[in-house]
Structures are given as structure tokens and as C-alpha cells.
Amino acid sequence: MQTDTRIAIVGAGPAGLAAARTLVEAGLRPVVLEESPLAGGQGTRRLSPLTALHRSALFGASAQSITRREDAEDAVLKQCDFRTGTLAWACHDNRLELLGPDGFDSLTYTHLVIAVGATDRLMPMPGWTLPGVFTLGGAQVALKRHASFIGQKVVFAGSSPLLYLAAAQYLRLGHRDLTVLDTTPASGKARAFPAMLRHEPHTALQGVSLIAELWRGGVTLRAGVRLDRIEGDSRVQRLRYATARGRDMTAEADAVALGHGLRAETQLAELAGATFAFDPAFRQWFPRTDDRGRAGERLWLAGDSARIGGAEAADAAGSLAAQSLLESLGRAADAHCIRRDTRRLRKQHGFQRAMTDAFRWPAKQAATLADDVLVCRCERVTAGEIRAALATPSGPIEVNRVKSITRCGMGRCQGRFCGPALGEMVASATGDPPGRLRTQAPIRPIPLVFDAGPMAPEGDDT
Amino acid sequence: MVIFVARHLFQPIDPGTPRPLRFEFDGAEITARRNDTVLAAVLASRERCGVNEFDGGGRAGFCLMGSCQECTMWDEDGRRLRGCMTEAREGLRLRSRPHCGSD
Amino acid sequence: MSPALQSDVLVIGGGLFGAFTGLFLARAGLKVTLLEKGQIGAQASATNFGNLRLHGRSARQYPLSIRAQELWESYGSLTGEDCEIDRTGHLYFAGGERGEIQLRKDVETATRFGVESQLLEGALLRERFGFLSDRIRLAAFSPRSAVANPRLSTPPVARAMARAGGTVIEGCEIANFDASSGGFAVTSTDGRHFEAPKLVNAAGAWSGALAKQAGEPVPMFSAGPPQFVTEPLPHRLHPSVHMVEGDVIVRQIPRGNIIFSGYPRTHSLPSGAFTHVPPAKTLRGMRELVQCIPMLARAEVIRVWSGVEGYLPDMLPVIGPSTTTPGLFHAFGGSGGGFQIAPAVGQCLAAVVQGEVSPVDISSYGIDRFTERSEVSEKIHLEFDQ
Numbered sequence: 001m002q003t004d005t006r007i008a009i010v011g012a013g014p015a016g017l018a019a020a021r022t023l024v025e026a027g028l029r030p031v032v033l034e035e036s037p038l039a040g041g042q043g044t045r046r047l048s049p050l051t052a053l054h055r056s057a058l059f060g061a062s063a064q065s066i067t068r069r070e071d072a073e074d075a076v077l078k079q080c081d082f083r084t085g086t087l088a089w090a091c092h093d094n095r096l097e098l099l100g101p102d103g104f105d106s107l108t109y110t111h112l113v114i115a116v117g118a119t120d121r122l123m124p125m126p127g128w129t130l131p132g133v134f135t136l137g138g139a140q141v142a143l144k145r146h147a148s149f150i151g152q153k154v155v156f157a158g159s160s161p162l163l164y165l166a167a168a169q170y171l172r173l174g175h176r177d178l179t180v181l182d183t184t185p186a187s188g189k190a191r192a193f194p195a196m197l198r199h200e201p202h203t204a205l206q207g208v209s210l211i212a213e214l215w216r217g218g219v220t221l222r223a224g225v226r227l228d229r230i231e232g233d234s235r236v237q238r239l240r241y242a243t244a245r246g247r248d249m250t251a252e253a254d255a256v257a258l259g260h261g262l263r264a265e266t267q268l269a270e271l272a273g274a275t276f277a278f279d280p281a282f283r284q285w286f287p288r289t290d291d292r293g294r295a296g297e298r299l300w301l302a303g304d305s306a307r308i309g310g311a312e313a314a315d316a317a318g319s320l321a322a323q324s325l326l327e328s329l330g331r332a333a334d335a336h337c338i339r340r341d342t343r344r345l346r347k348q349h350g351f352q353r354a355m356t357d358a359f360r361w362p363a364k365q366a367a368t369l370a371d372d373v374l375v376c377r378c379e380r381v382t383a384g385e386i387r388a389a390l391a392t393p394s395g396p397i398e399v400n401r402v403k404s405i406t407r408c409g410m411g412r413c414q415g416r417f418c419g420p421a422l423g424e425m426v427a428s429a430t431g432d433p434p435g436r437l438r439t440q441a442p443i444r445p446i447p448l449v450f451d452a453g454p455m456a457p458e459g460d461d462t
Numbered sequence: 463m464v465i466f467v468a469r470h471l472f473q474p475i476d477p478g479t480p481r482p483l484r485f486e487f488d489g490a491e492i493t494a495r496r497n498d499t500v501l502a503a504v505l506a507s508r509e510r511c512g513v514n515e516f517d518g519g520g521r522a523g524f525c526l527m528g529s530c531q532e533c534t535m536w537d538e539d540g541r542r543l544r545g546c547m548t549e550a551r552e553g554l555r556l557r558s559r560p561h562c563g564s565d
Numbered sequence: 566m567s568p569a570l571q572s573d574v575l576v577i578g579g580g581l582f583g584a585f586t587g588l589f590l591a592r593a594g595l596k597v598t599l600l601e602k603g604q605i606g607a608q609a610s611a612t613n614f615g616n617l618r619l620h621g622r623s624a625r626q627y628p629l630s631i632r633a634q635e636l637w638e639s640y641g642s643l644t645g646e647d648c649e650i651d652r653t654g655h656l657y658f659a660g661g662e663r664g665e666i667q668l669r670k671d672v673e674t675a676t677r678f679g680v681e682s683q684l685l686e687g688a689l690l691r692e693r694f695g696f697l698s699d700r701i702r703l704a705a706f707s708p709r710s711a712v713a714n715p716r717l718s719t720p721p722v723a724r725a726m727a728r729a730g731g732t733v734i735e736g737c738e739i740a741n742f743d744a745s746s747g748g749f750a751v752t753s754t755d756g757r758h759f760e761a762p763k764l765v766n767a768a769g770a771w772s773g774a775l776a777k778q779a780g781e782p783v784p785m786f787s788a789g790p791p792q793f794v795t796e797p798l799p800h801r802l803h804p805s806v807h808m809v810e811g812d813v814i815v816r817q818i819p820r821g822n823i824i825f826s827g828y829p830r831t832h833s834l835p836s837g838a839f840t841h842v843p844p845a846k847t848l849r850g851m852r853e854l855v856q857c858i859p860m861l862a863r864a865e866v867i868r869v870w871s872g873v874e875g876y877l878p879d880m881l882p883v884i885g886p887s888t889t890t891p892g893l894f895h896a897f898g899g900s901g902g903g904f905q906i907a908p909a910v911g912q913c914l915a916a917v918v919q920g921e922v923s924p925v926d927i928s929s930y931g932i933d934r935f936t937e938r939s940e941v942s943e944k945i946h947l948e949f950d951q
């Protein structure tokens with residue numbers, strides 16, 4: 001083993017964990033950095049002790065295999081330098097900047113694997129800033145991490161397979177007032193289904209049984225709807241929509257989970273030197289990598305932060321990235337593993353690509369947003385202000401410049417939630433593909449002075 | 463038709479779970495379960511955890527996973543924290559507005 | 566080949582130098598075409614800190630700065646728009662002994678040029694600017710200094726120019742020019758042609774290439790200071806605050822965000838496309854800021870950035886005619902202070918281009934002033950990565 005090798009993995013979701021596993025199996029001891037207090041990642045998030053009481057209800061037949069997987073992950077992490085509560089907030093000159101429980105620190109690496117996942121992609125709509133509207137992923141995190149339902153009457157709205165999954169998880173934990181409003185018509189799903197079935201028959205059929213489960217559970221299910229407006233005085237009270245046949249409807253609700261698929265978290269990769277290409281099927285920018293995730297001399301990218309693919313793809317990509325990294329260290333490649341993971345990855349990516357038809361990103365809607373709809377939640381920038389800027393002579397014609405003029409994307413979340421819609425608004429005005437907001441550090445807000453104060457870790461408090 | 467709207471957002475998955483922890487939020491007492499997050503505890507009894515600084519619109523968290531910063535709050539010494547990423551603790555004193563710059 | 570677009574004057578570079586030059590020329594009735602490789606006012610003129618600082622300038626620059634401040638003060642009537650100009654005043658303070666000596670000298674110089682700069686120390690300083698750390702002993706306040714929002718500052722100037730009859734062409738990178746007796750033929754990288762008897766080189770940090778083509782290379786380099794912005798916080802910091810030594814330059818905008826800049830500046834990438842902000846500098850700036858203004862300790866940084874600015878050895882711009890090529894004029898090399906002087910640069914250069922007397926003497930900004938023996942500002946050693 002080279003003694004001067006220092007491998008850093010950012011993100012302990014399926015991709016980061018698979019990379020760690022592969023490296024540990026090869027006798028290496030990577031540093032694994034994870035912002036949240038636990039390993040696991042997003043969809044595969046570890047349960048709060050409060051939710052864990054319902055483990056078997058939530059996971060059904062998979063409960064045992066999930067426990068086994070988590071135990072295996074923990075065993076791997078024991079052989080890593082695993083740092084939880086540690087945010088990688090910048091990357092420059094082969095060095096990661098960290099903010100952890102003990103404050104600021106930095107880590108010089110020889111090899112870097114970035115596996116920081118994805119967050120919800122949102123299309124703004126009237127009323128989406130009202131308290132009680134959460135992201136679809138957030139609604140799921142509410143169960144798993146916050147041991148809470150987001151409301152008593154919950155509408156899952158948008159366009160994503162997670163609409164059905166999240167609703168099923170609410171149902172399994174005893175929630176009985178659930179509605180799913182899917183904006184993609186049933187015909188789109190029917191068209192996509194053969195391709196989905198071809199790439200991943202098991203997952204495709206699971207989707208079907210999920211819908212049957214919701215049906216049996218009395219969940220209201222509608223596809224092909226048009227989402228009009230979320231209303232309420234100081235919080236969500238109802239959602240107005242039109243059915244596929246054009247009938248205006250009102251769903252009484254005290255909470256809405258809104259999501260239109262996932263958006264890769266590419267910020268850290270960009271700071272680490274990755275370049276980007278626009279993927280027209282996903283209508284988003286993914287970092288360029290070779291087919292094993294290598295993006296630079298010392299840089300590998302894996303999982304949803306490199307290309308939206310789901311947990312299984314993330315696992316395969318993490319493993320492949322680690323194989324490629326090992327090869328770069330002069331280790332013999334495990335041809336069998338590489339073949340297997342490449343095949344898994346290709347299947348999953350084919351499946352996900354087919355799903356972009358079944359669950360469409362409503363790109364065109366950006367152009368039709370009413371002038372008073374808030375696009376940027378943080379800075380409170382409306383669609384009208386963005387349009388006015390675009391229409392001004394010598395005004396901005398590129399997303400970063402639109403941001404600069406209107407402040408859309410300049411707030412605390414740094415364009416994570418308005419960026420996709422802003423990109424589409426600019427695209428519809430210019431006829432170009434949607435642009436990409438440039439990243440600068442920090443990845444999340446960092447305090448001028450670190451001082452743990454009463455938030456200092458108390459040690460073991462479970 | 464009168465529609466009942468609860469004065470809070472979140473519903474604990476087990477309504478009967480004891481809430482032995484107490485902390486302060488904007489001067490009011492909030493109770494929490496063991497292993498609760500600050501945000502879950504606040505939203506279990508309120509409709510929001512703060513307001514947007516520019517238009518005063520309510521905010522109640524959005525992503526629930528540390529990304530949107532809409533659950534931002536401050537402790538009594540002015541440190542900023544994200545309610546969704548912070549574990550509830552007995553005796554915390556939190557507020558929905560910053561006091562940075564006020565000393 | 567498509568026919569060349571004809572103008573009286575071609576201005577290369579749609580930053581503030583180019584846009585203001587274009588505006589004053591168009592107002593004078595000339596047919597001006599402003600050629601910008603990207604978008605109007607999206608480079609240094611947009612990414613800068615936004616200080617319209619009137620004191621602490623090089624003695625040579627006061628007349629130009631004072632003229633510029635007058636023009637900024639009438640920006641609304643000049644352009645018909647607003648760029649959040651705010652007469653916050655500017656507070657210089659000394660971080661240490663070197664700074665104190667500098668500051669006293671600066672106040673003297675400002676006073677000599679009729680610019681008010683109030684020296685403050687002891688109880689008076691505490692009383693007026695109590696947010697400064699107790700270890701700071703000396704400061705100077707310039708009430709007429711102001712700030713503006715750089716991101717918004719250039720497009721209104723270009724629009725005003727267009728209303729006065731000028732033409733703005735964006736996405737047009739000039740590759741080279743040909744000077745002949747009749748004037749200039751200019752070609753863009755995508756093969757468009759422009760012709761005019763007069764040519765202005767206002768291409769910011771990229772102006773060196775055009776100057777070199779004219780046979781008058783300049784010792785200019787590109788760099789930018791590390792900057793950051795915090796989340797919005799209650800508005801408590803009123804003047805723009807600035808350590809003379811340059812480690813801490815800070816202001817709070819009315820929306821509440823605190824904007825920071827601080828030396829040493831970082832050299833831009835060799836391609837000239839970008840200036841990185843090394844995280845170590847951000848961390849250092851964060852620490853320094855809190856040491857000077859402790860009440861900001863709890864603020865959180867949400868984004869860093871810098872910009873690509875051209876610096877010359879004496880930290881002063883080049884403004885004036887070419888010495889090799891009749892009809893060619895230069896305005897570039899803001900050297901960190903170009904935002905403030907930009908309107909006056911435009912006004913003076915426009916006069917010179919028309920063969921008139923410049924309203925402010927700009928003879929000391931000539932492009933031929935750099936020789937082996939010419940003086941190098943000590944700032945070059947103190948304020949940049951070496």
C-alpha cells in the first residue's frame with residue numbers, strides 16, 4: 001500500500017458507502033465525510049429511533065434485508081475514518097474544507113470520491129411558499145428522521161415515482177387521508193412502461209404493486225392533473241387542480257408534498273474541477289465522467305450527484321469508482337466486479353431514462369407561471385420580475401446574469417430550489433437549452449466564527 | 463362548511479409518545495420527544511418556525527434535510543442553526559429572528 | 566463576406582469604462598458601436614465591491630475622482646435609471662501603526678483637494694462608530710463617499726447610450742483590428758466586421774492584447790480580491806468600512822447582507838477567464854472581520870466570489886490616446902479603483918476622442934508612462950499574493 005495515499009469520500013449514502021466498501025475490501029482506509037449525524041443517504045436514510053419502532057410496518061418484507069445491509073455498512077465504516085456531522089463546504093487545490101463538530105478543518109487528499117446525492121427538483125406554483133408545503137423528499141424525511149407526518153390531510157403532488165412511494169410509507173404508518181396528484185398523464189406512463197420493464201422488470205412491477213397498495217388503502221390517485229394553486233391564509237388549506245379531463249377540483253389539505261423528480265447536487269464536484277454537459281432527457285446538467293465515474297486526475301463522482309439513477313445505480317457507481325481509483329493506484333482491477341457493476345449501472349440508467357417519460361419534468365410550465373408567483377423562495381423574486389429583466393434591452397440573457405440582476409438564486413439555499421425553474425424561464429425566452437447556475441463555496445452557509453456552544457455533541461444520547 | 467384546520471403542521475407518527483423535553487422558542491415553551499428534531503417539535507405545536515425577512519411570509523422549513531435553510535433559527539447566543547438538522551434538547555432557548563449585530 | 570458595420574467610433578468592451586465612454590460620445594452626436602464579448606457589465610464592473618470611495622486615493626487621482634463622484638451623484642438623470650446608489654459615507658480605519666501613518670497622510674491629501682475626511686480617535690471614534698473593536702485607535706470618515714450596486718450599474722449606461730443613438734452588440738468578441746489611413750477595421754472571433762475612423766480599447770483586464778497589437782504593450786496583470794457575502798441580517802452597519810491596510814473591506818446593504826472584500830488579491834487563471842477564491846483566504850477574511858467588528862461574529866457566509874481586474878504597476882489606469890496608432894484610444898486597467906472613477910474616465914476620454922480638451926487633466930494616465938525605471942506602487946508588494 002502506498003503510504004502517502006489519502007482517499008476522501010464525501011457522502012455516506014449508497015454511492016459513498018459502496019466506494020468505501022470496495023476500498024476497505026482492498027485493504028485501504030478512506031476518510032468518509034458525512035454532513036448528517038448518520039450514514040445512510042437520502043431514500044436509504046436511517047430511521048430515527050422513534051420511527052424505528054415501526055420498521056417492519058414501513059419496510060414490510062424488506063425489513064430484514066435492510067437491517068442486514070445497514071449492519072454491513074456499519075462494519076465497513078468501522079474500518080474507515082468516518083466523520084459524521086462533517087460538512088465538506090469547499091474544495092480547492094486538492095484540499096477539502098470541512099466544518100465538523102469541532103469546528104473548521106481541512107483535508108488534503110490524493111484521491112477524492114464525491115457522492116453527495118440529489119435533492120428535489122421543483123417547479124414553482126402559486127402558493128408554494130405557504131407553510132405546510134414541503135418538498136416530496138422532505139415529506140419522506142419527515143417520517144424517517146422527524147418521526148412526523150407533514151399534516152393530517154396530505155396531498156402528494158408533482159411528477160415523480162416518489163409520490164407513490166412516500167404516500168405508501170405514510171399509509172403503512174397509519175395515515176388515512178392521502179391524495180396523490182401526478183401531473184404526467186397515464187398515457188405517458190403507458191408509453192414508458194415497456195422500456196422500464198425491459199431494463200428493470202422487478203422495479204417496474206414493484207411500482208405497479210405500490211399503486212395497488214395505495215388503491216386498496218383508499219388513497220385518492222389521479223394522473224394527468226394540472227396543478228393550479230395552493231391556497232390558505234397563513235398556511236396550506238387547499239390545493240386547486242384540474243383533472244385530466246379538465247374538470248376543476250379542490251383538494252382540502254393541510255399539507256402538500258411537492259416534487260418533480262431529483263436534481264443532482266453538483267456543487268462540490270464543480271469546485272473540485274468537474275466540467276458539465278446538459279442531458280436532454282433529464283433536462284439537467286450532469287458532470288462529465290468516464291464510464292467508471294472518473295472526472296479528473298484525482299477525482300471520481302458516483303451516485304445521484306453524478307447522474308440521477310437511484311440507490312441501486314448509486315451502489316454500482318460507487319463500487320465502479322472505487323475500482324477505477326484502485327486501478328489508478330496500480331492495483332489489479334477486479335474484472336468480474338467491473339463487468340457486473342457496469343451491467344447494473346447501465347440497466348439502472350436505462351430504467352431511469354425511461355422513467356423521465358413516465359414522470360415528466362414540466363419544463364414548459366416555467367414560461368406560463370403567473371407574474372406574481374414567487375420563483376426564488378429565499379430572496380422572494382417573482383416570475384414577473386424575471387420576465388421583465390429578460391425583456392429589458394441590454395438586459396440579461398443568461399441564467400447567471402439573470403440571477404445577478406434579479407437576485408433569483410442569491411439566497412441562503414443558493415439557487416437549489418429556484419435554479420431549475422429559472423433555467424427553464426431563461427431557456428423559453430432565449431430558445432437555448434436551460435443554463436446552469438455557477439457554484440461558489442460554501443456548499444452551505446458557514447459561520448464567521450465556529451463555536452459549538454450548547455449544540456456541542458453530548459456523546460451518546462440514545 | 464367549516465373546515466377544521468389544526469394550529470400546527472406536523473403530526474407525530476405516534477400521538478401518544480411522551481414529550482418529556484422542554485425548550486423555549488420565541489419565549490414560548492415547546493415540548494419534544496426524546497430523539498426529536500427541533501423543527502419537528504416546533505411544528506408539532508405551531509404553524510411556522512419564522513418569517514421570511516423580506517416579505518414577512520411564514521416559513522416552516524421546506525426540504526427537511528438541511529438544504530433549503532428555511533428552518534433557520536438562532537440560539538440565545540446568536541448562533542444560527544437549522545431546526546431540521548438539530549436535535550431537541552432540554553433547556554435550549556431558541557428564537558426565529560437573528561440578533562446578530564444587536565449587542 | 567458580409568459588409569462591415571460602419572460607425573464613427575467603435576468601443577471594445579462593455580464594462581463601465583466602455584459604456585460611459587460610449588454614452589458621452591453618443592450624447593455628443595457620434596455614431597457609436599459598443600462591442601462586448603459577453604454581456605454588458607458582467608465582468609469587473611459587475612463583480613466589484615461597489616465602493617464609491619472619495620478619500621484615500623492617490624494624490625494624482627483626486628481631480629478625476631471628484632469629477633466621477635459628481636457624475637455618480639447625477640447617475641439618475643444621466644441614465645434615467647437607478648443602481649442603488651447610497652451615500653453611506655466611508656470609514657477608513659487603521660489596523661496597525663503602518664496604517665495609522667498612512668491614514669494621517671491620506672486625510673491630509675484629501676483635505677488638500679477639498680475632500681472632507683474627518684480624522685477620528687479616542688472617545689469621538691467610540692461614540693460615532695462603536696461597532697469597531699476597541700483595539701482600533703484611528704479612523705477617518707468621508708461623508709460624501711457612497712456605494713452602488715455594481716451588478717446593476719452598467720446596463721443602464723448602455724441603454725442610455727442606445728437611446729442617444731448608439732448601438733450595443735453583445736456576444737461579440739473582438740479578435741483583432743487593422744489600422745489603415747482611413748481608420749479601423751475590426752473583426753470578431755465569429756467573423757463579423759466593423760469599421761470606424763476611431764477605436765476605443767476598453768476591454769478591461771483583457772485590454773493588454775489589443776494594446777500589444779498596437780505595438781504598445783503594457784505591464785498589466787489580472788487578479789481579484791477574495792470577497793464573500795453573508796445571509797441577510799438586521800441592518801446595523803451604516804457606513805462602508807475599510808481597513809487602510811486592506812485586510813477588511815466591508816459594508817452592509819439595506820437588504821441586510823454583509824459584503825466583504827479583503828487583500829491579498831489572488832492572481833487570475835492564466836487564461837484570464839476566472840479568479841479563484843482560495844478557501845484559506847475566505848477563512849482568514851472571516852477571522853479578520855470579526856476581530857475588527859465583533860458584533861458580526863454570528864453572521865454566516867453564503868457565497869464567495871471575486872472578479873478579473875487589470876492592475877498596472879502604479880495602481881492607476883491607462884486613459885488616453887495611443888502613442889503608436891492615431892485614432893486609437895485606451896481606457897483600461899482600473900487597478901482596483903475603476904468603479905468609482907468610471908463615469909469620469911468615460912467623460913474625459915469622450916472629449917479626447919472628439920479632439921476636445923478633457924474636463925480633467927488626464928495626461929498622467931498615458932500608456933507610455935511605463936519604463937524599466939518607473940515607480941512601482943508599494944501596494945503591488947503589499948496587496949497581492951507574491
Ligand SMILES: Cc1cc2nc3c(=O)[nH]c(=O)nc-3n(C[C@H](O)[C@H](O)[C@H](O)COP(=O)(O)OP(=O)(O)OC[C@H]3O[C@@H](n4cnc5c(N)ncnc54)[C@H](O)[C@@H]3O)c2cc1C
Nearest residue numbers: 011013014015035041042043088117137303304310311314
Ligand atoms: C429526498 C429523496 C428521497 C428518496 N427516496 C427514495 C426511496 O424512498 N426509495 C428509493 O429507492 N430511492 C429513493 N431516493 C433515491 C435514492 O435515495 C438515491 O438514488 C440514492 O440514495 C442515491 O445515493 P447517493 O449515495 O448518490 O446519494 P445520497 O443517498 O443522497 O447520499 C448523499 C450523502 O451525502 C451527504 N452529503 C451531501 N452533501 C455533503 C457535503 N457537502 N458534505 C458532507 N456530506 C454531504 C448527505 O448527507 C447524504 O448522506 C430518494 C432520493 C431523495 C433525494
Ligand SMILES: Cc1cc2nc3c(=O)[nH]c(=O)nc-3n(C[C@H](O)[C@H](O)[C@H](O)COP(=O)(O)OP(=O)(O)OC[C@H]3O[C@@H](n4cnc5c(N)ncnc54)[C@H](O)[C@@H]3O)c2cc1C
Nearest residue numbers: 578580581582602610614616739769872899902903904905
Ligand atoms: C472583486 C473586485 C472588487 C473591486 N472593488 C472595487 C470598488 O469597491 N471600488 C472601485 O472603484 N473599484 C473596484 N474594483 C475595480 C473595478 O471593478 C474595475 O476597475 C472596473 O469595473 C473596470 O471597468 P472596465 O470597464 O475597465 O472593465 P470590465 O468591467 O471588466 O469591462 C471590460 C469588458 O470588456 C469585455 N471584453 C474584453 N475583451 C473583449 C474583446 N476582445 N472583445 C469584446 N469585449 C471584450 C469584457 O467582457 C468586459 O465586459 C474592483 C474589482 C474587483 C475585481
Ligand code: FES
Nearest residue numbers: 523526530531546
Ligand atoms: S427545512 Fe430545509 S434546511 Fe431545514
